[in-house]
Amino acid sequence: MLQTLEEPELVSAIYGRGIAYGKKGLHEAIESFKEALKQKADFIDAYKSLGQAYRELGNFDAATESFQKALLLNQNHVQTLQLKGMMLYHHGSLDEALKNFKRCLQLEPYNEVCQYMKGLSHVAMGQFYEGIKAQTKVMLNDPLPGQKASPEYLKVKYLREYSRYLHAHLDTPLSEYNTDIDLPGNFKDHWAKNLPFLIENYEEQPGLQPHIKDVLFQNFESYKPDVQELICVADHLGSMMQYETPGFLPNKRIHRAMGLATLEVMQAVQRTWANSKVRMNGKTRLMQWRDMFDIAVKWRRIADPDQPVLWLDQMPARSLSRGFNNHINLIRGQVINMRYLEYFEKILHFIKDRILVYHGANNPKGLLEVREALEKVHKVEDLLPIMKQFNSKTRDGFTVNTKVPSLKDQGKEYDGFTITITGDKVGNILFSVETQTTEERTQLYHAEIDALYKDLTAKGKVLILSAELGEVDAVCNLILSLVYYFYNLMPLSRGSSVIAYSVIMGALMASGKEVSGKIPKGKLVDFEAMTAPGSEAFSKIARSWMNLKSISPSYKSLPSVSETFPTLRTMIEVLNTDSSHCIKKTIVVV
Numbered sequence: 001m002l003q004t005l006e007e008p009e010l011v012s013a014i015y016g017r018g019i020a021y022g023k024k025g026l027h028e029a030i031e032s033f034k035e036a037l038k039q040k041a042d043f044i045d046a047y048k049s050l051g052q053a054y055r056e057l058g059n060f061d062a063a064t065e066s067f068q069k070a071l072l073l074n075q076n077h078v079q080t081l082q083l084k085g086m087m088l089y090h091h092g093s094l095d096e097a098l099k100n101f102k103r104c105l106q107l108e109p110y111n112e113v114c115q116y117m118k119g120l121s122h123v124a125m126g127q128f129y130e131g132i133k134a135q136t137k138v139m140l141n142d143p144l145p146g147q148k149a150s151p152e153y154l155k156v157k158y159l160r161e162y163s164r165y166l167h168a169h170l171d172t173p174l175s176e177y178n179t180d181i182d183l184p185g186n187f188k189d190h191w192a193k194n195l196p197f198l199i200e201n202y203e204e205q206p207g208l209q210p211h212i213k214d215v216l217f218q219n220f221e222s223y224k225p226d227v228q229e230l231i232c233v234a235d236h237l238g239s240m241m242q243y244e245t246p247g248f249l250p251n252k253r254i255h256r257a258m259g260l261a262t263l264e265v266m267q268a269v270q271r272t273w274a275n276s277k278v279r280m281n282g283k284t285r286l287m288q289w290r291d292m293f294d295i296a297v298k299w300r301r302i303a304d305p306d307q308p309v310l311w312l313d314q315m316p317a318r319s320l321s322r323g324f325n326n327h328i329n330l331i332r333g334q335v336i337n338m339r340y341l342e343y344f345e346k347i348l349h350f351i352k353d354r355i356l357v358y359h360g361a362n363n364p365k366g367l368l369e370v371r372e373a374l375e376k377v378h379k380v381e382d383l384l385p386i387m388k389q390f391n392s393k394t395r396d397g398f399t400v401n402t403k404v405p406s407l408k409d410q411g412k413e414y415d416g417f418t419i420t421i422t423g424d425k426v427g428n429i430l431f432s433v434e435t436q437t438t439e440e441r442t443q444l445y446h447a448e449i450d451a452l453y454k455d456l457t458a459k460g461k462v463l464i465l466s467a468e469l470g471e472v473d474a475v476c477n478l479i480l481s482l483v484y485y486f487y488n489l490m491p492l493s494r495g496s497s498v499i500a501y502s503v504i505m506g507a508l509m510a511s512g513k514e515v516s517g518k519i520p521k522g523k524l525v526d527f528e529a530m531t532a533p534g535s536e537a538f539s540k541i542a543r544s545w546m547n548l549k550s551i552s553p554s555y556k557s558l559p560s561v562s563e564t565f566p567t568l569r570t571m572i573e574v575l576n577t578d579s580s581h582c583i584k585k586t587i588v589v590v
Contacts, residue, residue, distance in 0.1 A: 026246070026338065029053050044073045048080045055087045057338075058249045063087055078108050085117060092253030092303075094121045094576075112138055116152035120159060120306050124253075126215025126572040128167040128208055135160045149196070155306075157197040161187065162305060164205035170212055170569045174298060175279040175562070185316035191308045192315070192324075192493035218573040220581055226559050231574060232582035233558065234259030241501050244521040247339040253575055257303035258502045260574070261296040264561035265506025268295060273460035273510065289453035289482065292507070295562075296499040297492070302571050309495045312437045313446075324437040326490045331380065331431040342522035346531050347419060347433075348380050354400045355383075359390065366390065380431050384423045397422025397430075404488045405534045407481060408451045414444050416488055417530055433530075435490040445489040452482040456507075463511060475511045476548065479504060480539040487529035497526040504542075509551055517547030 033050040037043055051066030067084040070077055085100030098121045104114035119134030138156040143149045162183075169177060180188075186199045220228060238255025242248070268278055272287040280291045290311075301309045312324045330337050330344065352374045359370045373386050387398050402416030418436065423429040456478040463471045483500045490496050505515050519525060525542070532538035565571045 025336070026053050026057050030057075042073055044070050044077055044080070047073070048077065048083065051080070051087075052083050055083070055249065057246050060087070060091055060249060076107050078104055078111065078114075081107075082111065082114050082117075085114065087249070089117060089121055089124075090249050090251060092251040092255070094125050094253070097121050098125075110141065112141060112150050112152045115141075116156055116159075119156070123159070123163045123166070124303075124305055124572075125576055126170070126569065128163055128214055132160060132163055132208065135163065154194070154196055158187075158191040158308070159306065161205050162191075164208065166302075166305065166568060167208055167212060168206060170215070171567050173566050174568065174571075175566070176282045178281040179301070180311050180314040181281070183310075185319075188308070188310050189315050189319045192310055192312075215569055215572045215576070218577050220577050220579055223574075223577070224559075226557070227564055228581075230260075230263065230558050230561070230564065231256070231577070231579055233555075234263060235579055235582050237262045237505060240505070240515055240518060241498055243519060243524060245339055245342070245524060247337075251303075254300070254303050254498065256575055256579070257299040258296065258498050260561055260565070261299035261499075261502040262506040262509070263555075263558065264295045264299075265292055265503055266509040266555070267560055267562070268292065269460065269507050269510035270464075272457065273464045275461070289449055293486070293499060293503055296502045296506075297495070299502075299571070300495045300499050302568060303575060307494045309499075310493045312491055312493060313439070313442050317439075324493075325434045326437070326493075326496075327432060327434040329430065329432045331429055333428040333430075339524070340527065343524075343527050343531060344380060348377070348383070350402065350531070351380075351383060351400050351419060351421075352377070355387070363390070380421065381429050384421055384429065387421075396424070402530070404485070406448060407535055408448050414448075414488075415441055435488070435530075437490065442489065442491065445485050445491075448485045449482055449489075452478055452485070456482060460511065472511055472513065476508060476513060476543070477536075477539050479507045479511070480542055481535040484529045484532070484535040484538045487526045490526075497524070501525050508546075508548065509555065512551050513548040514551045515546045516549045517545045520545050 030050060030053050033046045033053065036046045037050070040046070047066050047070035051063045051070065054063035054066060064084075064087075067080055067087070070080040071084070074080075081100045081104040085097045085104065088094075088097035088100065098118065101114045101118040101121065104111055105118065108114070115134055115138050119131045119138065122128070122131030122134060135156050138152055139160065141153060143153065165179075165183065184199075184202065187202065189195075190197065190199055220231070223231065235252070235256050236259065238252075238257070238259030239250075241258055242250050242255070268287055269292065271278065275286075277284050278287045278291060280287070280294065297309055297311075301307075315324060328337070328340070329335075330340050330347075355374065356367070356371060359367050363370070370386075370390050373390070377383055377386060384397065388395075391398075398421060400419045402419070403413040404416045406412040406414065415436070417433050420432050420434070421429060456475065459471060459475050459478060463475055483504050486500050486503075487496065492499065508515060523545070528541055529538050532541065565574055
């Protein structure tokens with residue numbers, strides 16, 4: 001019998017095809033879900049999955065619309081409430097996210113994801129008592145014997161300990177302590193590596209102290225006009241850092257945090273070039289390059305307390321000696337990481353070049369044959385059979401290392417990142433890149449950054465006095481070169497990319513230049529630095545989209561960020577405040 005279009009089996013098959021596509025290509029999945037909805041207009045799961053596919057693409061409006069349609073059909077659809085809540089959290093809409101998690105828990109009190117996210121949302125907004133109560137409920141939900149622990153169960157103890165630490169420091173001036181030094185080494189190491197919380201002789205953070213009150217909501221209008229202006233400018237600057245690439249959901253909370261970081265970096269660099277000292281980690285001294293990045297680290301940390309943003313060289317010595325890997329899967333089996341699609345071809349060309357260099361040195365007679373075979377390769381997946389054919393040592397896979405040329409010592413090169421391609425008999429491949437943060441590699445990069453920062457400070461001091469065009473250009477190149485090495489070092493467990501970009505923008509503003517161009521579609525600044533042949537090439541490509549303009553004089557009249565928000569409490573307050581009034585209030589560049 002021929003199947004008719006109305007039959008539920010066909011609708012299920014179309015929906016199932018969408019789910020299968022979702023692992024390979026979201027655009028195909030979206031088309032399948034839409035097709036399923038044409039056949040069955042009240043298909044809740046198809047709306048939910050369509051919403052999630054749009055969310056994974058980074059399309060907030062389309063995802064919201066699909067989730068809303070699912071909830072109109074059934075306002076008690078727990079999975080949709082959970083997914084919508086998580087999307088709202090990662091969009092920086094914490095209040096709205098919380099409503100979804102609370103509704104989810106009314107319907108399903110033991111839902112670990114909603115419970116964890118409820119606790120996280122409360123803590124991010126500075127409501128520590130409610131936050132820790134929700135976290136404790138997740139901790140009490142021990143897995144049964146033989147049952148695998150959920151990701152939330154594995155993460156929750158780290159979040160609770162970090163929440164207690166944040167609460168205890170709510171009113172301590174930020175200039176008087178250092179989170180990287182305060183948190184125990186093994187705690188940081190396990191948290192950054194996402195390991196189960198099995199830490200020998202761990203001493204818990206003290207419980208919440210009743211005299212320290214939760215963070216209260218601040219109305220935008222309660223801030224003075226110059227601080228309102230500061231917030232609006234920060235929102236605008238933060239939006240300039242948004243990646244226009246599939247997989248990156250805009251997060252207005254991160255935008256505000258990193259916009260404020262940019263302004264604070266600008267003000268701190270200007271003070272340094274004018275020979276003023278800064279107060280950091282309980283000491284008053286001239287600012288070093290790490291202090292400059294620490295300003296951005298501080299804001300990135302508090303914007304999302306779920307993510308361990310930690311300096312890797314401050315990890316325990318044992319962890320460092322083994323090497324700390326920043327690992328990104330580009331292809332794993334049938335799953336392609338769309339965020340990095342733009343770079344597949346660039347990396348493929350690089351690998352081909354390295355293979356030719358290798359064969360030129362080790363197998364010069366067979367070089368022509370290898371070259372001809374490589375010319376036919378247009379996909380990374382097709383490289384493995386060729387390597388097996390021409391190199392008997394290649395069994396299940398091979399690795400290729402990139403090199404980063406030194407500016408300080410001409411002719412010297414440092415290890416960049418490692419590209420790995422492995423495959424199994426069925427044809428599944430793993431194509432990944434990773435940077436290995438060993439102590440030796442870190443010291444080499446630090447020496448490079450130290451030299452550039454010293455040069456930058458000297459030229460910055462001259463610039464403040466003269467402001468000649470050539471000086472501005474030299475300072476701009478030094479800033480971009482310094483950050484080029486930071487990107488290649490990848491010295492943080494999370495957040496390196498946006499932290500470095502806010503330092504670029506802030507330091508450029510200190511030199512009198514403002515970034516007015518957005519990051520082009522498909523481009524990722526960290527990958528531009530990691531795949532550039534050297535710092536000059538990176539500077540050139542970054543400047544091509546930055547569209548640098550002379551800074552508006554009105555930036556000088558903005559209040560000091562570090563004095564306006566001197567504590568965690570004041571930072572959380574400003575990240576919580578609604579700024580819908582800002583739309584028309586951005587500074588005009590003159």
